Amino acid sequence: MNDTTESPLRCYFAFRSPYSRLGLHKLARAGFDGDLIVFTGPPEDAPFNDPTANKYKLAYYQQDVFRMTVRMGLPLALPDPFDPDYRLANLSFIAAQKAGKGLAFALAVSDARWGQGKNISEADVLAEAAQAADWAGFDADAFRADDSLAQMIKDQRAKIAEDGVFGVPFLIDGRNKYWGQDRFDLWLEHRAG
Numbered sequence: 001m002n003d004t005t006e007s008p009l010r011c012y013f014a015f016r017s018p019y020s021r022l023g024l025h026k027l028a029r030a031g032f033d034g035d036l037i038v039f040t041g042p043p044e045d046a047p048f049n050d051p052t053a054n055k056y057k058l059a060y061y062q063q064d065v066f067r068m069t070v071r072m073g074l075p076l077a078l079p080d081p082f083d084p085d086y087r088l089a090n091l092s093f094i095a096a097q098k099a100g101k102g103l104a105f106a107l108a109v110s111d112a113r114w115g116q117g118k119n120i121s122e123a124d125v126l127a128e129a130a131q132a133a134d135w136a137g138f139d140a141d142a143f144r145a146d147d148s149l150a151q152m153i154k155d156q157r158a159k160i161a162e163d164g165v166f167g168v169p170f171l172i173d174g175r176n177k178y179w180g181q182d183r184f185d186l187w188l189e190h191r192a193g
């Protein structure tokens with residue numbers, strides 16, 4: 001989908017989340033043709049419950065992410081740094097989406113981060129992801145200077161609130177909502193009839 005047509009089928013994702021990566025892979029394998037929306041945090045009236053702030057939840061996630069990633073047949077490498085600046089990756093995703101390469105680029109960036117442990121705040125890492133996504137339009141300096149890309153991310157904040165998205169990955173198909181990549185299996189079952 002392009003940036004001017006809203007689909008009843010949309011998925012919110014974030015490069016910060018290893019579960020978003022798994023969800024994106026499930027969607028790609030299913031031939032997803034909806035809208036992808038970069039999640040930059042919950043609505044203003046909802047707190048961000050950072051899972052890394054709870055040592056017990058973080059320990060569980062480390063175990064769970066490993067088993068879920070192995071189950072999907074994907075490599076896993078913890079990223080370094082763990083929490084980089086996501087601005088350029090998000091701006092680049094918006095540009096890739098406008099060029100019709102959104103899902104491919106989101107997968108390539110997510111794989112660079114969670115499959116290879118790379119720092120996705122670095123322009124050369126994102127350029128490699130663009131190449132892997134078969135997208136020739138990557139230009140970090142242009143994206144940083146393009147106010148329209150940043151505005152699109154700001155505009156998506158309203159959609160996050162409207163849809164009541166509180167975490168990622170979050171899939172919406174009409175009135176049905178699916179939070180978490182494991183719930184995407186329910187969506188696939190529903191779509192299969």
